[in-house]
Amino acid sequence: MIQVAYKMPVLFVDDIETSKRFYRDLLGLDVMHDFGENIVFRDAVSLWQRQRAETIIHGAPRKQPSDTDKPVELYFETDDITALWQQLQRSDVDVIHGLKEEPWGQRTCRIYDPDRYILEIAEPMDAVVRRLASADMNTAAIARKTQLDEDAVARILRAQQ
Numbered sequence: 001m002i003q004v005a006y007k008m009p010v011l012f013v014d015d016i017e018t019s020k021r022f023y024r025d026l027l028g029l030d031v032m033h034d035f036g037e038n039i040v041f042r043d044a045v046s047l048w049q050r051q052r053a054e055t056i057i058h059g060a061p062r063k064q065p066s067d068t069d070k071p072v073e074l075y076f077e078t079d080d081i082t083a084l085w086q087q088l089q090r091s092d093v094d095v096i097h098g099l100k101e102e103p104w105g106q107r108t109c110r111i112y113d114p115d116r117y118i119l120e121i122a123e124p125m126d127a128v129v130r131r132l133a134s135a136d137m138n139t140a141a142i143a144r145k146t147q148l149d150e151d152a153v154a155r156i157l158r159a160q161q
Contacts, residue, residue: 001076001154002080002083002084002087003078003079003080004076004077004078004084004121004143005017005076005078006074006075006076007076007077008016008040008044008045008046008073008075009045009072009074009075009089010044010045010046010047010048010053010072010073010074010075010120011045011046011047011048011071011072012040012048012049012050012053012071012072012073013047013048013050013071014050015049016036016039016048016049018038019039019047020034020039020047023039023041023044023047023057024041029041029042029044030042033148035104035147036048037052038052040072046075047114047133048073050071050146053073054075056102057073057096057097057110057118058096063123072118072121073110073117073118073119073120074113074117074119075122075123076119076120076121076122076123077122077123077124078121078122078123079123079124079127081099081107081108081109081122081123082099082107083120084109084121085098085099085109088109088111088148092110093112093126094111094116095109095110095111096110096111096112096118097109097110103130104128104145104146104147105128105132105145105146106122106125106128106146107122107128108120108121108122108123109121109122113114114129125146126156128146128161129142129146129148129153129156129157130156130157131156132145132146139153139154139157
């Protein structure tokens, strides 16, 4: 059976800087990654600039919200994204987008749950780094592609050895 692990909620926010300050400065959450339009707090929550999230998920910012749009995404990871995608294709799940590689190199798919909440299922970033390295990308190129710092990329690659 394919294992899928829940990681965190992803909140779509209108003002990423205001939301970042709220969670970081007021609540004291530790910023793990700051990609500008996407902020990941260690063991807590991730924030996405709403228009960027809508562009990634739906192909363009939404003109107006509908009663099925929810400003949250639940984020899951699996070590076998290809097998999971094949399993999803055999089901009657409502697909937002199929398996694709995001601009930062991570392979993802998105589906709706029965209540129309968005579920993102992705390969872990460690797997992305290892996959890119196996395609002969060097540490600096992987860091540029994934937006991870070079030290993080090097740590991931050392852990694999």
